Amino acid sequence: MLDTNLAHCESDQEFQDLINKHENVMLCCGRMGPMCLPVYDIMETVGPDYDAVKFSDMDFDGAAASNVRQLAEVQGFMGLPFTVYFKNGQVVEATSSIQDVDQVKSILDKHFK
Amino acid sequence: MDPSYDDFDRVVSEYDVIVLGGGPAGLTAGIYLGRAKFKTLIIDTGTAGGQMILSYHVANYPGVEETSGASIAKTMRKQAQSFGCEILTQSKVAAMQLEGERKSVEVVGKGVFTSKVVIIASGGVPRTLGLASEKRLQGRGVSYCATCDGDFFTDMEIVAIGGGNSALEEAVALTAYASKVTIIHEFDHFQAEPWIVEEAKKNPKVHFLMHQEIQDFIGEKKLEKVVCTHKTSGEVTEVLAAGCFVFIGYVPKTDAFSGMVKLDERGQIITDERLATSVPGVFAAGDCRVKRYRQITTAVADGSIAAMAAIEELNQS
Numbered sequence: 351m352l353d354t355n356l357a358h359c360e361s362d363q364e365f366q367d368l369i370n371k372h373e374n375v376m377l378c379c380g381r382m383g384p385m386c387l388p389v390y391d392i393m394e395t396v397g398p399d400y401d402a403v404k405f406s407d408m409d410f411d412g413a414a415a416s417n418v419r420q421l422a423e424v425q426g427f428m429g430l431p432f433t434v435y436f437k438n439g440q441v442v443e444a445t446s447s448i449q450d451v452d453q454v455k456s457i458l459d460k461h462f463k
Numbered sequence: 464m465d466p467s468y469d470d471f472d473r474v475v476s477e478y479d480v481i482v483l484g485g486g487p488a489g490l491t492a493g494i495y496l497g498r499a500k501f502k503t504l505i506i507d508t509g510t511a512g513g514q515m516i517l518s519y520h521v522a523n524y525p526g527v528e529e530t531s532g533a534s535i536a537k538t539m540r541k542q543a544q545s546f547g548c549e550i551l552t553q554s555k556v557a558a559m560q561l562e563g564e565r566k567s568v569e570v571v572g573k574g575v576f577t578s579k580v581v582i583i584a585s586g587g588v589p590r591t592l593g594l595a596s597e598k599r600l601q602g603r604g605v606s607y608c609a610t611c612d613g614d615f616f617t618d619m620e621i622v623a624i625g626g627g628n629s630a631l632e633e634a635v636a637l638t639a640y641a642s643k644v645t646i647i648h649e650f651d652h653f654q655a656e657p658w659i660v661e662e663a664k665k666n667p668k669v670h671f672l673m674h675q676e677i678q679d680f681i682g683e684k685k686l687e688k689v690v691c692t693h694k695t696s697g698e699v700t701e702v703l704a705a706g707c708f709v710f711i712g713y714v715p716k717t718d719a720f721s722g723m724v725k726l727d728e729r730g731q732i733i734t735d736e737r738l739a740t741s742v743p744g745v746f747a748a749g750d751c752r753v754k755r756y757r758q759i760t761t762a763v764a765d766g767s768i769a770a771m772a773a774i775e776e777l778n779q780s
C-alpha cells in the first residue's frame with residue numbers, strides 16, 4: 351500500500367467501482383519514488399478545491415495495476431507515475447512521469463470544471 | 464513577479480518570518496523558529512522535502528540509519544508543524560516585496576503574507592538540456608531518475624548523458640536492465656572520480672561518445688534516437704536509443720530572486736557568515752547560496768544558522 355493520505359485503489363473491483371461510481375476521477379499509479387511523490391502531494395493539496403473529483407492512488411506493483419498498465423492511452427509511457435483522468439468511466443487524459451501543479455490543474459480544469 | 468508590489472490592503476496574515484522553500488534548509492529553519500515561538504510560514508512552490516525526496520537511500524545523515532530521503536523529509540515536516548510552523552506546498556508565488564521593514568509574499572489563491580524577516584531556502588533543480596524535444600519526450604523515454612524508470616528499459620539500448628559521478632554511477636546501475644548504455648559527454652574527459660570511471664570502463668555493456676553536443680531527441684510517441692555532433696569535427700552521430708537518462712548536474716533555483724538580492728555569476732545568492740543577504744532582513748540558506756559543499760547536513764546547518772540570525776534580528780527590533 352502506498353504511504354499517502356489519498357484513497358488507495360487496490361483490487362480490480364475497487365478499480366471498477368472507482369471509475370464507474372464517480373463521474374470524475376484522477377488516478378495516479380506509481381511507487382513511493384521521487385517522480386511519484388510530488389504528484390501525490392499535488393493531489394492531496396488541490397483535492398479540497400475540486401469537490402467533484404475523486405482522487406485516488408494505485409501501487410504500480412499491486413494487484414490492480416494491470417487495469418492501468420493495459421490502457422491504450424498509456425502505451426508508450428516509460429516514466430512513473432502513470433496518471434490517468436477518467437470521466438464517466440472513460441479515459442479523457444493520461445500523463446507519464448512527474449507533473450507540476452499547473453499541469454495537473456490545467457487538466458482538472460479542462461475536463462472536470 | 465512585481466518587485467514594486469506594495470498593496471497592503473489585501474493582507475490576510477502577518478508572520479514573524481516567512482521561509483521560501485521547504486527542503487531540509489527551510490524545514491530546519493521552521494523547526495528552530497517554531498520552537499522559539501516565532502510565527503513562521505514556509506511557502507514551497509513544489510513538494511516539501513525538496514531534493515531530499517530524489518534520494519532513495521540516504522546513508523550519511525548522522526543519527527539516522529540508512530533510510531529514504533522521503534522519510535527524512537516527512538519527519539522534518541512533522542517536526543516543524545509540531546512546533547507551530549505552518550507550511551503551504553504547491554504554492555504559486557504571484558508577487559514578492561523583500562525591501563523595507565515589512566516584506567510581503569502573495570500566493571495565488573491563498574492571499575498575501577507579510578513578515579519582518581524572510582529566509583530564502585529555494586535550493587536547486589536538476590539541470591536540463593533545454594531542448595523542446597527533451598520536454599516533449601519526458602516520460603516517453605527521456606528520464607532523470609534511473610531508480611524510478613530503469614526497469615522500463617529491460618533489454619533495450621539506452622543513453623546516459625553526463626560525465627560526473629552520478630552520470631557514471633547511474634549508467635553502470637542501468638546495465639542491470641539495459642542491453643547497452645552509451646554515455647554521451649560534452650568534454651573529452653570525465654569529471655567523475657577515477658575509480659568510478661574505471662568501473663564504467665570495465666563494464667562490457669557501457670560505451671562512450673566523448674566531446675559531443677546533444678542536438679535533438681527524435682521520436683513521435685516515444686524516444687527512438689539521440690542526435691549529437693562532435694564538438695571539434697562536427698561529425699553527426701545518431702544513437703538508437705529507447706531511453707535517455709540525463710544527469711548533468713544541478714543549478715541553484717534563484718531566478719525568482721534575481722534583481723532583489725545580490726547573486727554571483729552562477730546565480731547563487733551571496734551571503735555573509737550569518738547568512739544575511741544584500742537586503743536587510745533577508746537571509747539565505749542551503750543549496751541556493753554560494754557555498755562549496757551541498758548536502759542535507761550542510762543545508763540543515765544553514766537552516767539553523769539562518770533561523771538563529773533571524774531570531775537575533777527579531778529580538779533586537
Ligand SMILES: Cc1cc2nc3c(=O)[nH]c(=O)nc-3n(C[C@H](O)[C@H](O)[C@H](O)COP(=O)(O)OP(=O)(O)OC[C@H]3O[C@@H](n4cnc5c(N)ncnc54)[C@H](O)[C@@H]3O)c2cc1C
Nearest residue numbers: 484486487488508509513514585586587749750758759762
Ligand atoms: C539525486 C540526489 C541525491 C542526493 N543524495 C544525497 C545524500 O545521499 N546525502 C546528502 O546529504 N545529500 C544528498 N543530496 C543533496 C541534498 O539533497 C541537497 O543538498 C539538499 O536537499 C539541499 O537542501 P535545500 O533545502 O537547500 O534545497 P532543496 O532540497 O533543493 O529544497 C528547496 C525547496 O524550495 C522550493 N522552492 C524553489 N524555489 C522556490 C521559490 N521561489 N519559492 C518557494 N519555494 C521554492 C523547492 O520546491 C524545494 O522544495 C542529493 C541530491 C540529489 C539531487
